[in-house]
Ligand SMILES: NC(=O)c1ccc[n+]([C@@H]2O[C@H](COP(=O)([O-])OP(=O)(O)OC[C@H]3O[C@@H](n4cnc5c(N)ncnc54)[C@H](O)[C@@H]3O)[C@@H](O)[C@H]2O)c1
């Protein structure tokens with residue numbers, strides 16, 4: 270098992286470990302009890318994950334001496350709402366949880382974001398433990414302390430920063446994930462590689478079949494590596510005032526495509542893959558990124574099984590939707606572009622509309638039309 274320590278600036282006095290291993294669930298009760306001692310705890314999960322892992326997790330917590338209050342909600346982004354949060358408050362307050370009682374998120378990013386928000390507000394904040402069970406949650410959502418829920422007016426519009434007391438990733442749980450979820454998690458891993466680490470790009474390239482087959486050793490190395498990258502970025506910019514924006518590579522294009530597809534037929538990771546291709550093409554066209562690297566990115570994403578082209582009915586609508594992304598500062602569309610080589614990226618605020626339209630045209634698949 271590997272451990273990564275996340276240490277936020279000394280002024281915040283926040284530090285927590287991220288443990289990555291295989292078959293950890295049965296021993297998690299004891300480990301959680303060490304970092305969050307209390308007579309009781311709350312276990313929050315969705316109904317898909319509950320089916321596979323709730324009995325093991327609950328038994329482990331009970332054998333560590335916790336009285337466990339379980340809250341299970343229906344799986345899916347559409348339930349990451351204040352409505353579900355209110356139902357969780359009802360369950361947890363009726364169970365008389367205390368200020369010391371940890372809220373434990375067992376599940377993907379939806380569960381982590383929702384349970385973290387509950388943990389940040391219940392009794393003005395209780396300890397929070399993340400047990401991510403998707404690749405995306407392990408490498409992305411569980412690290413960084415952003416928690417929250419969606420509003421009818423947009424995704425993640427209500428939230429807080431609430432760092433977990435610890436994160437435990439058991440990669441053995443990924444075995445029950447649909448293949449699309451692994452592919453979508455890999456989109457964020459490729460993103461991390463492009464912005465920070467060419468060696469990670471090679472690792473994904475060389476170990477792709479093992480990762481797609483959910484080989485425990487390959488997954489554990491992949492997760493630990495990506496957590497280190499995300500942690501380094503978050504540690505340098507815990508409240509997202511500067512370089513943390515690099516993590517948005519592919520996301521401004523991606524969010525626009527997601528918005529136009531109505532979230533229905535395009536998964537987030539698929540949208541990110543398309544956005545990454547567009548950003549790489551844009552940088553290559555500007556002479557800031559080698560053409561061969563842009564093609565290598567496209568080829569790796571294709572091998573993962575992610576889309577690199579999409580039918581777009583109206584490219585101008587994609588550009589317009591990019592302008593409504595919340596990452597706009599003082600009217601300027603900020604794009605993250607790979608810079609010089611794989612492993613480095615920059616924030617660009619000065620890209621002309623014509624170049625952005627050209628990049629949208631590049632990922633446009635001609636023939637059909639949906640987005
Ligand atoms: N807080 C952050 O910094 C951050 C970063 C990235 C994404 N997110 C959020 O994360 C969410 C997406 O996360 P996600 O992709 O994990 O979605 P998710 O939580 O909806 O999980 C995807 C699906 O897989 C199921 N599932 C989870 N673990 C499983 C397992 N081991 N076996 C079988 N099925 C399993 C879930 O029930 C769900 O149906 C979005 O809401 C996004 O906004 C947050």
Ligand SMILES: [Zn+2]
Pocket residue numbers: 457520537541
């Ligand atoms: Zn993302």
